[in-house]
Amino acid sequence: MKRPHPRAFYVYSELPAPGVPFFRLLFAAVFIGLSQSACSPELSEKSWNVDVLAPIAWTSLEVRDIVGDTLVEANSDGLLSLVRRQKVFEYGMDDLLEPYSSTFQNTSKLQTLDLGTRKVTQQLSLGQIAATQGALGNFIIINHGNSVPIPPIASSGAISYPVQANNLFTSMTLLDGWMVLSIRNRLPIDLVNFDYSLVNSAAGNTVIGSVVASIPANGTVKDSVRLNNYAVLEGSMIANINSFSSPGTGGAGVLIDTTDFLRFEVLIRDLEPYEATAIFPAQELLDYTEESLLPTDFKLVSMVIDTGVLYMEAITTVEEQVYLDYEIPSATLGGQTLLLAETLPPAPPNGVNSIISTRNIEGYTVDLHGINEDPNVFNTFYAHLRARIDSTGNMVFISLEDSIFLITGIEGMMPSKVNGWLGSDTTVSDNESIDLFLFEDLLGGSFDLEAARIDLEVINPMGADMEFVMSDVRARNTRTQTTQALQWTNLGQALELPGATDLASLNQSQATESHFDIDETNSNLDELFEIQPNRLLYDLEIRTNPGLPPDYSGFLYRDQPIEVWLNLEVPLHLSFEHLLLSDSSAFNFSDIDPEARVESGIFSMICDNGLPFEANMEIIALDSLNQPLDTLVNGGIVAPAELDSDDLVSQSVRTVFEFAADSERIDGLRKARKLVFNGDYTTANVPDRLKLFDHYATEIRLTGEFQFRVN
């Protein structure tokens, strides 16, 4: 079934009378048609008053309602007890370990550049040489293929030709290196006084040059020069044969072949460039390893990371793509090591490029035996940083002045679990103070308890034996400035807390629970409660592995701290006098009368009290500024229920309060935003202690007879 359309009953809905909703239906049923008539006026424009007598609200008020939100439990007899479980102490990983953060900064200039060995070969044919040598040259060319004697050559003319290495490099400035020049003579004559030089094409300076006394036919001579002190080598060079002589063939005929040649082979090796514009081979630019030590007194062998970030920021001036690997080899997840790999784009000429990268490291298991996996090393892991370039085949400029600026590190690393020895330490907390939420609604009065009990429950989820010592426990009522010290036989005693069992497969600890009773047989606990404390003060010691040798099988989970709980139980077998309770609730009269149709009336509060105590009630209406507007009930005493000879409730007693509200008072109530209920409760037959049972209740009904304006 659907709910009615919201506008389905417009007359019906125009006559709201919350609290007496039935009347809306009645008005609608009797008069709906009058407003529908074509020539009749709208009924909704009419207005008249009716006298409504109706219930507005009712409640069954039980003890558990009066004592606030404190949990109340009943035993099998129905006797109520005030029960509360409150955590008073917690001690865990977050108290023992600080989030670990570590930053590594590296500004790495390139230490070396590898340009490899470069070789350039250039040869000059006999025909090319002859073409520069005038009549003799023509003679040689004409006799190609003939066997003729070659006359002696007194001095040749100069010959120049290019030597190109531009496909390997454009230029390089060398800190060190060698150039080896091989001249191979495959001409049919010996060459003597061979004067040559190799010069940079652009700069014009001579790189290497010499006069070789003799290069026999089919012989080879070598010359070398060390290229250091920022020697510059250009990729475009010119080989010069300044002059040479030859004894000729001595009159003997030789076969003239103009393809015979003179070969120059230039080998540059062992290069240590300072800078170069070249095609660089793949090479490592940076390789750096650093160990990190966790700052703890524990001796941890491993940990599982709960939170944390691995990060890397890199800035480069290298005009080549740089590959960066930041790795923690001892951290693994699913068989994979923790690696942050990034590619640093090439820097623009005379510029920089940068990247920032992070990685969540949650879930990684970190071995803490250090770089050498030494079982005697604890709390240690290491990181490995590498930077490299690959050969891209591009001609790029790289200088040893180029650098890669790297910031790497770990931020906020906290483990979810640690394994190892958890130390042998004593944690002392003096004057620990916690709020007690037992009697926070009580504003005054006193009570006398028959009994009270606390179950002190200590939960140890750590993989280490512990001892727990409580001393100087005091309860304090800050309102009355009264303090009561606890006298308990176990105060100051070391209470043993056996270590927990690691359920590693479930990723949790099977904690041990220890219980210590504080009750009327071993303490003065009831005296503590009778001052209605709102604070608990105590001194506390927690000893880890007290007097025990290191045991590296220990463990600790972050989400399972040591917890100390107070399980309180106060049987409501008591007497009290002038117990003052106050509570307030939001109130808006328009919720009851949204269209302001209640003109005036008499409200009645009918109390059938089945509780064995009297209540002096006061109900005050407050405005939005919490200023009192009106006292609705003032000093109305609700009589206690009748008791039998066993002090048990035998019959409820009715008390009726009437509250007359004229139109002025109703107007005042419309401004109210809050109702404050003040109660002064006193048990019957004080000082006899009475038992409060679960079935005890007071029925309260609020009814009203009021002038209600229809429309």
Next chain:
Amino acid sequence: MFGLVVANTALAQQADSLEAGAKTLNQTLIFEISQIEGSLSISYGAMRDFLYSEGLDESVKQDLSDHLKSQNNYGNAFEARIAFKQWNPKRKLGAQRGFEFGLENKQLFGARFSEDAARLALYGNAGFEGQTADFDPMDYELTSWYQFYYEQMYRTETWQYQMGLGFVLGNEFERFELDRGSLYTAENGEYLDVDAQYELLKAGETGLIKGLGASLRASVEHTSIKGWKTRFGFRDLGWVHWNSLSTTILADSSFRYEGEEFPNIFDLRDSLLLGTDDRLDQAFFTSEESSFGAWLPVEISAGIERQLNAKRGLGGYGLSVTYRALPGVIPKTSAFARWNVNRWYFAPELSYGGFTTAGLGVAIGHRSNDWEWQLKARDLQGPLAPGWGGGFGVDLGLRYRIY
């Protein structure tokens, strides 16, 4: 058009005389409008004060209250019609034929309610402390529709038959029927015991036309040689299918209302108060939004009259009975007569029933060759004796002979 023939007998007689015996084509334009309201129990004065005064002071409430009976009613009706009517030339043998078509608008409301229900509505339930207020009977129906109709007519020297079909455009519909209803107010208002069983049907909220349907109408009339005419007929025998936005509410519940329960008076929450109505409504009735069909309030009528055809003096007299199927409406019996003074006529009427009890009406009319008009006031005792009469109505009719 039989309906207004009965309602406006004098005019009908004149119109019939205007048309009767025509041997040539006879075409007439008709316009009629009628409004009436009344109550069987409540005086017209009290009703007028209640409906037309701004507030409702104690004297009006007292007046209403003084007239309450164990069963009370109220109703009103508005009807308007514009039509074209044609009689074909009379043949030597066989029936004379004719037809009529037109557009009607009707807005009808009828209600009946118990004395306790009315007192409760007027004064509240404080006066019922420790007593049970009985709401039975209590029902009402509001129906409004437009209707295009067509009638075929036949007549002989002694008989006249009319049969027609209407296409109904439903405008508004709401029907409430209470089978059982009472309210007990406990001492000090500690609780209210509510017992109710009812059904509420309401047409969808939006649009001028909320339903479609059809209706039938028919009448038969016999004229004797001595001038006696007897009539019987019905109209608005129809059915409307109201649209899918319509709502059906059913309630069959007995419960005790003790006010809103606060689980803890120290934990008073706005939501508890605000949710009161919804939760109470849920406990009280079930509602379904869907289409439904409903009968139109049929009207059945019968009458006998004698026409004397005197140009001056008594022109006729008769008796009619009419019943409209609306809550609170009882069959209305009317006795009427007509005096002619040349082209003028004057027609008094005494009635009992309908929306009210005894009623005195009078009509005055005039006819020429082409025109005829009539003005009629019904239940004159209402305005003339407000403390006694229970209603008032006015009719206006115009006819124009085109050919």
